[in-house]
Amino acid sequence: MAIDRIFKDEASEEKGERARMASFIGAMAIADLVKTTLGPKGMDKILQSTGRGREVTVTNDGATILKSLHIDNPAAKVLVDISKVQDDEVGDGTTSVVVLAGELLREAEKLVNAKIHPMTIISGYRMAAECARDVLLQRVVDNKEDAEKFKSDLMKIARTTLSSKILSQDKEHFAQLAVDAVMRLKGSTNLESIQIIKKPGGSLKDSFLDEGFILDKKIGIGQPKRIENAKILVANTAMDTDKVKIYGARVRVDSMSKVAEIEGAEKEKMREKVQKIIAHGINCFINRQLIYNFPEELFADAGILAIEHADFEGIERLGLVTGGEIASTFDNPESVKLGYCKLIEEIMIGEDKLIHFSGCELGQACTIVLRGASHHVLDEAERSLHDALCVLSQTVNDSRVLLGGGWPEMVMAKEVDELARKTPGKKSHAIEAFSRALVAIPTTIADNAGLDSAELVAKLRAEHHKEGCTAGIDVISGSVGDMAELGISEAFKVKQAVLLSATEAAEMILRVDEIITCAPRRREDRM
Amino acid sequence: MALAFDEFGRPFIILKEQEQKTRLRGLDAQKTNIAAGKAVARILRTSLGPKGMDKMLQSPDGEVTITNDGATILEQMDVDNQIAKLMVELSRSQDYEIGDGTTGVVVMAGALLEQAEKLLDRGIHPIRIAEGYELASRIAFEHLERIAQKFEFGLSNTESLVQTCMTTLSSKIVNRCKRDLAEIAVQAVLAVADLERRDVNLDLIKVEGKVGGKLEDTELIYGITLDKDMSHPQMPKRIEDAKIAILTCPFEPPKPKTKHKVDIDTVEKFQTLRVQEQKYFDDMVQKCKDVGATLVICQWGFDDEANHLLMHRNLPAVRWVGGVELELIAIATGGRIVPRFQELTPEKLGKAGLVREKSFGTTKDRMLYIEHCANSRAVTVFIRGGNKMMIEETKRSIHDALCVARNLIRNNSIVYGGGSAEISCSIAVEAAADRYPGVEQVRSLSLHPPMFIFVNHCH
Numbered sequence: 001m002a003i004d005r006i007f008k009d010e011a012s013e014e015k016g017e018r019a020r021m022a023s024f025i026g027a028m029a030i031a032d033l034v035k036t037t038l039g040p041k042g043m044d045k046i047l048q049s050t051g052r053g054r055e056v057t058v059t060n061d062g063a064t065i066l067k068s069l070h071i072d073n074p075a076a077k078v079l080v081d082i083s084k085v086q087d088d089e090v091g092d093g094t095t096s097v098v099v100l101a102g103e104l105l106r107e108a109e110k111l112v113n114a115k116i117h118p119m120t121i122i123s124g125y126r127m128a129a130e131c132a133r134d135v136l137l138q139r140v141v142d143n144k145e146d147a148e149k150f151k152s153d154l155m156k157i158a159r160t161t162l163s164s165k166i167l168s169q170d171k172e173h174f175a176q177l178a179v180d181a182v183m184r185l186k187g188s189t190n191l192e193s194i195q196i197i198k199k200p201g202g203s204l205k206d207s208f209l210d211e212g213f214i215l216d217k218k219i220g221i222g223q224p225k226r227i228e229n230a231k232i233l234v235a236n237t238a239m240d241t242d243k244v245k246i247y248g249a250r251v252r253v254d255s256m257s258k259v260a261e262i263e264g265a266e267k268e269k270m271r272e273k274v275q276k277i278i279a280h281g282i283n284c285f286i287n288r289q290l291i292y293n294f295p296e297e298l299f300a301d302a303g304i305l306a307i308e309h310a311d312f313e314g315i316e317r318l319g320l321v322t323g324g325e326i327a328s329t330f331d332n333p334e335s336v337k338l339g340y341c342k343l344i345e346e347i348m349i350g351e352d353k354l355i356h357f358s359g360c361e362l363g364q365a366c367t368i369v370l371r372g373a374s375h376h377v378l379d380e381a382e383r384s385l386h387d388a389l390c391v392l393s394q395t396v397n398d399s400r401v402l403l404g405g406g407w408p409e410m411v412m413a414k415e416v417d418e419l420a421r422k423t424p425g426k427k428s429h430a431i432e433a434f435s436r437a438l439v440a441i442p443t444t445i446a447d448n449a450g451l452d453s454a455e456l457v458a459k460l461r462a463e464h465h466k467e468g469c470t471a472g473i474d475v476i477s478g479s480v481g482d483m484a485e486l487g488i489s490e491a492f493k494v495k496q497a498v499l500l501s502a503t504e505a506a507e508m509i510l511r512v513d514e515i516i517t518c519a520p521r522r523r524e525d526r527m
Numbered sequence: 528m529a530l531a532f533d534e535f536g537r538p539f540i541i542l543k544e545q546e547q548k549t550r551l552r553g554l555d556a557q558k559t560n561i562a563a564g565k566a567v568a569r570i571l572r573t574s575l576g577p578k579g580m581d582k583m584l585q586s587p588d589g590e591v592t593i594t595n596d597g598a599t600i601l602e603q604m605d606v607d608n609q610i611a612k613l614m615v616e617l618s619r620s621q622d623y624e625i626g627d628g629t630t631g632v633v634v635m636a637g638a639l640l641e642q643a644e645k646l647l648d649r650g651i652h653p654i655r656i657a658e659g660y661e662l663a664s665r666i667a668f669e670h671l672e673r674i675a676q677k678f679e680f681g682l683s684n685t686e687s688l689v690q691t692c693m694t695t696l697s698s699k700i701v702n703r704c705k706r707d708l709a710e711i712a713v714q715a716v717l718a719v720a721d722l723e724r725r726d727v728n729l730d731l732i733k734v735e736g737k738v739g740g741k742l743e744d745t746e747l748i749y750g751i752t753l754d755k756d757m758s759h760p761q762m763p764k765r766i767e768d769a770k771i772a773i774l775t776c777p778f779e780p781p782k783p784k785t786k787h788k789v790d791i792d793t794v795e796k797f798q799t800l801r802v803q804e805q806k807y808f809d810d811m812v813q814k815c816k817d818v819g820a821t822l823v824i825c826q827w828g829f830d831d832e833a834n835h836l837l838m839h840r841n842l843p844a845v846r847w848v849g850g851v852e853l854e855l856i857a858i859a860t861g862g863r864i865v866p867r868f869q870e871l872t873p874e875k876l877g878k879a880g881l882v883r884e885k886s887f888g889t890t891k892d893r894m895l896y897i898e899h900c901a902n903s904r905a906v907t908v909f910i911r912g913g914n915k916m917m918i919e920e921t922k923r924s925i926h927d928a929l930c931v932a933r934n935l936i937r938n939n940s941i942v943y944g945g946g947s948a949e950i951s952c953s954i955a956v957e958a959a960a961d962r963y964p965g966v967e968q969v970r971s972l973s974l975h976p977p978m979f980i981f982v983n984h985c986h
Contacts, residue, residue, distance in 0.1 A: 013570075019583070023583070072589075074583050074585050074591040074593075075583070077591045078591065078593070078914065078916060081914040081915050081916065082913060082914045085738050085739060085913060085914050085915075088738070088739060088892075089739045089740070089887075117578070118580065119578045119580075126703060236831055236835070237831065237832070238831075253791075258793070261793070261794045262791070262794060262797055264794070265794040265797045265798060266797075269797075269798075269801060316760045319760065319761060325761055325838070325839070326759070326760070326761060326835070326838075327835055327839075328831045328832045328834060328835030328836075329805075329808075329832050329835050329836055329839070331805075336839070500741055500913065501913045501914070504742075504912075504913040504914070504917060505913065505914065507700065508581075508593055508700060508914075508916065508917065511580050511581040511593070511595075511700055512580065512581050512582060512583040512593060513573055513580035513581070513582070514570065514573070514580075514582045514583070515582070515583045515584075515585070516570075516582060516583070516584050516585070516600075516603070516604055517584075517585040518584070518585060518586055518587045518603070518604075518605040
């Protein structure tokens with residue numbers, strides 16, 4: 001007899017073997033996609049959008065690549081998600097986390113084919129992850145006490161992060177830039193205070209960090225182009241028409257003269273407002289919204305520099321930089337806190353004019369100006385710098401540091417191997433597999449550099465059997481090198497997040513034994 | 528059949544449009560129904576127990592859900608067949624009433640249907656089978672009551688509650704931290720439980736998730752978390768001993784609720800209007816300060832001028848807070864929700880020990896924590912996790928654990944798990960079968976669920 005389908009048409013169900021295979025294949029495909037971007041000799045990818053304009057993005061950052069892909073396979077979506085979360089949480093390691101998760105699943109597939117139950121594999125992986133994390137905690141180095149050493153740690157971390165991106169040619173320069181910017185933040189992880197301005201033209205080497213603040217706006221006409229000892233009022237108020245805020249109000253008159261009177265009253269209102277502002281004793285007025293011509297003229301007459309349309313974030317940063325309060329009412333000039341800075345002037349970068357504030361009181365915010373050959377270069381430079389800044393700001397809070405270049409992976413792999421030997425039962429196979437997956441990261445780095453990865457990794461493993469070894473892969477010389485000497489370091493937080501996220505994602509996908517896909521919602525083809 | 532002949536021999540049709548309907552009768556119909564029910568149960572079978580596996584479901588919009596919870600799987604599954612829809616309803620009602628056991632109930636229903644199929648094949652009438660089942664279930668129920676044990680619990684003796692919650696969590700992906708999560712669930716429930724009436728209002732427990740951090744960072748907050756930040760970036764980020772004014776009126780000039788128009792026809796009126804506007808904002812902020820509030824939480828928004836005034840007068844404020852959260856804040860801090868500024872009085876203010884703003888990760892994500900509230904009857908379980916799907920699944924698991932804890936408070940008798948209760952009932956039913964004629968065949972029904980747990984384990 002016929003059994004009615006219990007699902008709607010076009011919904012499909014995959015069970016058991018086929019479901020597992022579908023998830024593995026999807027996940028491994030994603031991991032293989034981003035594998036070649038790992039490490040100092042990793043390559044970038046060009047992404048072309050299908051939207052209007054066919055925009056092109058060139059990038060090395062794992063999260064950016066994955067975010068731009070349209071993916072159908074649900075297991076692959078899990079991986080894309082962990083990459084995104086890694087980006088949001090720590091900023092770097094987005095490619096490593098996907099590669100590690102892919103490797104864990106590849107090893108798991110072999111185990112499943114050997115008839116080991118996924119649950120066993122999962123509990124084995126968990127034990128291995130615990131053990132790996134513990135060993136990392138033991139070997140971590142914390143230089144918080146010593147400011148000199150801490151700063152050099154930060155430099156090393158910045159260099160390592162930037163070495164796989166487009167900025168690697170000038171990594172000294174940019175590492176210095178990033179570390180300076182982050183030190184100014186004084187421990188806050190709010191990267192909004194660091195403004196990044198992109199101006200095409202020049203080359204990457206011409207980028208610089210400005211201790212003051214640069215606003216990408218022009219000074220109004222007829223106003224002084226240079227002010228010393230500026231008192232600044234930062235405001236967020238409508239200087240166009242001072243609208244009557246009572247809802248439903250409208251002007252209803254019966255003769256033209258009355259209209260003229262009311263218009264005059266509006267003007268008076270604006271004039272009063274400007275007077276009140278001037279009464280604060282300022283010589284610079286920055287507004288988030290528009291300033292119409294009339295008030296602009298009044299300001300120019302009074303010799304006050306007026307800047308309009310500074311965007312919302314700019315206003316917050318200005319508040320931070322100059323120490324002023326963001327005002328919206330002007331009735332109490334005595335109690336409003338004014339911002340202060342030594343010099344405001346107009347400068348030129350490339351072909352554009354910008355306003356430069358220097359000598360600010362609280363130097364928490366700063367500006368990085370990026371110059372470069374084209375928009376693509378600038379975009380990628382901004383992303384890379386952003387990654388470096390994120391990692392550094394996280395490290396300022398959690399100052400534990402590890403050596404890089406594949407060293408932590410080998411250390412973890414060795415410990416996990418030992419654990420496997422001590423564990424009875426089928427779990428030990430899973431733990432061994434975990435250790436093999438960990439070794440895949442140095443292998444990938446070596447592969448991307450065109451070196452003989454099997455030879456190198458074997459050498460590395462032998463080195464690690466000695467006590468106190470600091471060996472890792474040195475891609476520049478193409479052999480095993482001393483990471484402490486070469487100054488290659490990574491932040492502990494990044495490594496820990498990579499380890500835990502990848503293990504979690506692998507667990508989630510391993511636990512699935514059936515995939516049920518609902519019918520895709522019928523919608524018109526949007527192109 | 529569909530055609531009948533009247534007294535003159537003329538044919539007339541009883542059922543219209545015979546070609547477009549299909550009709551299954553008798554044994555065929557029953558077999559088809561049972562097959563559909565079995566199919567659904569077969570899907571859920573592999574999720575049962577601590578070694579049960581999860582299912583990955585892809586919704587029509589491409590959203591992926593990975594879950595172990597029976598009710599969720601069935602809801603997202605988009606079934607067409609009517610009997611399968613019945614099973615979905617079954618699981619859903621189990622979820623609403625009890626909260627846990629949603630997979631087990633469907634598996635058991637499937638097992639009963641399977642056994643019934645064999646009896647149908649032997650020619651036993653379905654009604655007799657149904658009656659037999661009724662009788663057997665009554666016997667099993669009585670037996671369960673007999674073997675159930677009451678246990679004592681209290682605010683200091685929560686071990687048995689925690690263990691029961693741990694059983695619930697052991698079949699989910701979060702079983703790595705089941706001890707911690709079980710403790711969190713039990714503490715949350717005990718905090719809001721009404722022990723005299725033996726009831727728990729689960730609405731008072733808010734479950735919030737934020738991506739980032741690790742699962743181990745999940746914590747119970749004796750207070751409320753708000754996914755909002757202070758309305759002005761320069762407001763203080765930490766307030767101790769806060770007195771909270773909870774408002775549902777916006778800091779904007781008043782809008783009368785009837786349609787109206789205000790006509791301005793002279794300059795003086797224009798100016799008066801202007802002065803009035805300013806006075807409004809001033810009044811509003813002043814009133815809040817007069818009653819002694821140190822934090823304002825508002826359901827609607829603030830006008831820019833009002834915002835600035837608030838910051839100037841040192842009165843931190845939060846805007847655009849949702850209605851549900853506002854109620855929770857009112858309950859937790861013991862304040863009253865005030866609809867108009869005129870009605871603000873010092874008694875209506877809520878009290879909280881600490882209000883702070885916390886930021887996460889490298890994005891601008893900020894949340895407000897309102898802690899050490901006067902009345903700790905509203906709590907929040909704040910879940911962190913590696914990725915979005917993990918957080919969703921953790922939310923579902925915590926919900927299950929909370930329901931289990933609630934059920935225990937309502938009725939504090941337990942039976943031992945791991946299939947022992949099922950086997951015990953099965954033995955009782957078999958014994959009874961010998962006494963009642965006609966019920967003989969109905970014995971082996973209860974053996975199946977524990978079988979599945981066993982099968983899932985040894986692979």
